[in-house]
Amino acid sequence: MLTLIVWWLGILLEALILVQALRGGIFGKYPLFYTYIATVLGVSVFLYIAAQMFPLWYRKAYWNTQIITLAVGCGVILEVIRHVLAPHPGPARFARWAAVIVFAAIFVAVFLHSFFLREWMPAENSADLERDLRMAQALALFVVVFLVFYYRIAIGRNMKGMIVGFGLYVSVSLISLTLRLFVGSQLSPAWKVIQPASYLAALSVWTVALWAYEPNPVAKPPVGKAEYEALARGTRAVLDDGRSSFKRTTPS
Amino acid sequence: MIGLILSLFVGVGLLAILVLLARRGNPRVEGSAQQLVEARQTLDMVQLGLLPRDIVERIFATQDLEYVTRVAPAEVQRAFLRERKRIAIAWVERLRSSFVKLMRLHRAQARVYPQLSLRKEIGLGINFVALLATCGALQVAFRLRGPYAAPRMLETATAAAARVCMISEESLAFLKTEPLRPLEDRARGSEAV
Numbered sequence: 001m002l003t004l005i006v007w008w009l010g011i012l013l014e015a016l017i018l019v020q021a022l023r024g025g026i027f028g029k030y031p032l033f034y035t036y037i038a039t040v041l042g043v044s045v046f047l048y049i050a051a052q053m054f055p056l057w058y059r060k061a062y063w064n065t066q067i068i069t070l071a072v073g074c075g076v077i078l079e080v081i082r083h084v085l086a087p088h089p090g091p092a093r094f095a096r097w098a099a100v101i102v103f104a105a106i107f108v109a110v111f112l113h114s115f116f117l118r119e120w121m122p123a124e125n126s127a128d129l130e131r132d133l134r135m136a137q138a139l140a141l142f143v144v145v146f147l148v149f150y151y152r153i154a155i156g157r158n159m160k161g162m163i164v165g166f167g168l169y170v171s172v173s174l175i176s177l178t179l180r181l182f183v184g185s186q187l188s189p190a191w192k193v194i195q196p197a198s199y200l201a202a203l204s205v206w207t208v209a210l211w212a213y214e215p216n217p218v219a220k221p222p223v224g225k226a227e228y229e230a231l232a233r234g235t236r237a238v239l240d241d242g243r244s245s246f247k248r249t250t251p252s
Numbered sequence: 253m254i255g256l257i258l259s260l261f262v263g264v265g266l267l268a269i270l271v272l273l274a275r276r277g278n279p280r281v282e283g284s285a286q287q288l289v290e291a292r293q294t295l296d297m298v299q300l301g302l303l304p305r306d307i308v309e310r311i312f313a314t315q316d317l318e319y320v321t322r323v324a325p326a327e328v329q330r331a332f333l334r335e336r337k338r339i340a341i342a343w344v345e346r347l348r349s350s351f352v353k354l355m356r357l358h359r360a361q362a363r364v365y366p367q368l369s370l371r372k373e374i375g376l377g378i379n380f381v382a383l384l385a386t387c388g389a390l391q392v393a394f395r396l397r398g399p400y401a402a403p404r405m406l407e408t409a410t411a412a413a414a415r416v417c418m419i420s421e422e423s424l425a426f427l428k429t430e431p432l433r434p435l436e437d438r439a440r441g442s443e444a445v
Contacts, residue, residue, distance in 0.1 A: 090368025097370075135259055138266045145269045149276075150377075151363035152356070160273065167270040174263035178256050 006196040007048060013203040014041040017210065026158075026213045030083070032075035033162060037206075039072045063126030070133050074103070076166050077140050083216060084148060084159050091147040098143040106136040131177040137170045154217040161209020165202035172198035294354050308410055311336075311343055314400060333398055340399035341391060347413060348387040355380050383413055 017037055021027040027034045043065045051058045077099060085092035110132055145163065148155060155163075176194045180187045320332045358376070362368055393401040 088363040089366035091363050093366070093368065094370060131259060135262060138262045142262065142266050142269060145266075145273055148273070149269075151359050153363065164270050164274050167266055171263045171266040171270070174259055174266075178259040178263065182256055 003192060003196065006193075006200055007044070010196065010200055010203060011041065011044050011048070013200070013207055014044065017203065017207055020207075020211060024212055026210060029213060029215075030079055030158070030162070030210075032079040032082075036069070036072045036076050040069050043069055063130075066130055067126060067133075070130060070137075073137065073166070073170075076162065077137060077144070080141070080144055080159065080163055080166075084144065084153065084155050084163075087216075087218070088151060088153060091151050091153070095140075095144050095147055099140040102136045102139045102143075106132050127177060127180065131174065131181070134170055134174040134177065138167075138174050141167050141170060156216040157214040158210050159216055161205050165205035165209070168205070169198050169202040294350055294357070311339055312399060317400065336399040337394055340394045344387050344390045344394065348384065348391075351380065351383055351387075351413065 014037055018027075018034065018041065021030075021034050021037075047058065047062060047065060050061050054061075081092065081095050081099065085095050110129060141163065145167070147153070173195055176187070176191050176198075180191050317332070317336075320329055324332070355376075362373065
């Protein structure tokens, strides 16, 4: 029953976020994020119907659709990099490279795994695959947040909510999937509650943070050589003026 | 097994940094000309006022201690050591706060620079952390064992400070102006009638 309530609430919040985005004209500002929400909404409705009508088929459908939402979820990280780091080209370059390296490493690891261990098939080991991809997402998000702190980058309410919500879901999923591999099937009942609950928490954060459009604070443009020279010229003129006045008052 | 521990570590680390992000207020929007000029002034102050070898040697010179120990009564020796300790702690505190300010301003400038060098930034970060740790250790040593407690550590701190200064100097090079000519040269031919 609890699972069903979480499910309905999730669908309700996803629909609310999308409706509010369309009403407030925010959809176009964060297209990758809202595409993710729309995909998850579609998948949630589809899985709900599947669970009611074809319960045996549901389990397989769950993992396959999970991989789809996981892949679309990478767009949220791109959206964050695009908005938070775009006015800061140096850190943005670092974040892009970190994301490319992390995702490439994970895909190479999955490829090598399935190549050398013939019995290991990504489609049949979806939990492993999800954990690996969550790991890549977590590392990429970690790099972005670290750069935000290190370079003291100011971020708006929308972006902060997007990062905190997605990060919460990714980290809880990563921890619970890892513990599931450690502990085994004993954790399955807890996992069935923890993961949807963390997603529900993420949806609640997004609903509040993305209710209205609030862009990132605009950084002042960097000082250029020309700007500095103009400043120095002005200061020097004032100094020269002061010096000549001083000279006039000095007895010879 | 290592992979599983690493996954847990990354998951918990991400959660922790998200809590900090959620609690953080927005930093001041930086990058203005005035702040960069301020960075230049801080750097000059560190290079010319805190780090020159003769100043450091004078503050921590053992010859003064030897002289006072040889000729002065115990009460004067205690007063001398108390005073030197105060100066040594003040010197480290000033160095530390100047570098915190310099790094903050360096990062504010570096983030808008497209050709940011990852190697240089990592090097600077490591030097900065090492410098702060050394300053902290020096302060503890001075407080517990007096101003002559850690000469080796003092050398490490000044060397790390010089390295940080050198990197900051490169990134703030464009703010270096030609020195003004002396007053006599400038005033010649423009005297009041």
